[in-house]
Amino acid sequence: MIEVLKTGFLTSIQDSGRYGHRHHGVPISGAMDEVSANMANALLGNNKEDAVMEITLSGPELLFESDASIAISGAFMSPTINEQELLNDEVYHVTAGSILKFGRPRRGIRCYLAVLGGFKTVRVLGSRSWYSSVTPVDRLSVGMHLPLADKPVLKKKPKLPVNSAHNYNSNIIEVEKGPEFDLLSKHQKAQLLNGIFNIAKQNNRMAYQLKQQILKHSYSILTSSTLPGTVQLTPSGRLIILMKDAQTTGGYPRILQLTDAAIALLSQKSTSEEIDFVLKQ
Structure with missing residues (x-):
């Protein structure tokens, strides 16, 4: 078990998502940055569906009540165990x-803590991902106890996934044309893809809005x-990029669709950072 001593800004348990319930209006949810979550799980030899802890902007303080093997990937948030510095993308054995x-993020804004065997929180509708109107809680609270799998020691070195890390300096967001892309004028398309x-x-976790607008419509x-990853265009010309906790339907034109890798990279970017839409070839 792990006891939560401090919660951080917005810390939750997420897995690969909740599928098969969108017709009831249930969002997919799951890790915002699947690339980093998968990396943390892979380091421990977990399945990519195993639940991890998603830590956003500021991290929690956690007391390990039992031994565990852990790995941290994604944003670098100066993690320490008993005041000893840890590195991202390494495996550590933690004693009870x-x-x-x-600490606060020095690169990216979301990091992922994986434990050997995954967090064993309650599964709801086939997923351990927390979402406010589906699961009993949507974030950590002080005093909460998180159950772990009963296998604290990693026995073999796992095979890591290809393309398992981001280029955090890149502002290129790869997209495909959305269903209503061709409603746009030539000028609007140029604004969208050249700006x-x-x-x-x-x-x-629901959506990213952008500061600049394109022509009204x-x-x-x-x-x-x-x-997740659908780019909507409001009548005023504002762009809204839906993320993992977004609604399942909408009435605005769907002009672009982010690739899975682009959703993951965007989730590591914060207010005022630049992005550049590039059509997938």
Whole structure:
């Protein structure tokens, strides 16, 4: 078990997502940065579906009540065990009584803590991912106890995935054309694909908004299905990028669709950072 001594800003348990329930309006959820979550799991030889802890902007303080093997990937948040510095993308054996702490991010904004065998929190609708209207809780609280698998020591060196780390300096967000892309005028397409955009302060697990707008429009569509990574265009010309906790339908034109890798990279970017949409070849 792990006891939560401090929660951090927004810390939750996430896995690869909750599928098969979108027709009931249930979001997919899951790790915002699948690339980093998969890396943390792979370092321990876990399955990529195993639940990890997603840590955003500021980290928790955790007391290990039993031995465990851990790995941390994604944003670098100056983790320490008993005040000894840890590195990302390494495996550590933690003994009972140890305290894991995190600082503020120095690269990226989300990191992932994996434990051998995954966190064994309650599974709801086939997933351990926390989401406010589906699971009993949506974030850590002080005094919470998190169950672990009963296998604290890594016995063999796992094979790591290819392309398991981000280029954090890249602002290129790879996209495909959305269902309503061809509603756009030539000028709007040029604005979209030739412009540089900055992330607005309205960014979270549901959606990222962008500061800049493109030309206004009067296009209308019937309410249609959306996915994580769908880029919606409001009548005012504002761009909204749906993320893992987003609604399952929407009435704005769906002009672009981010690739899975682009969603993961975008999730590591914060307010005012630049992004550049590039069509997938």
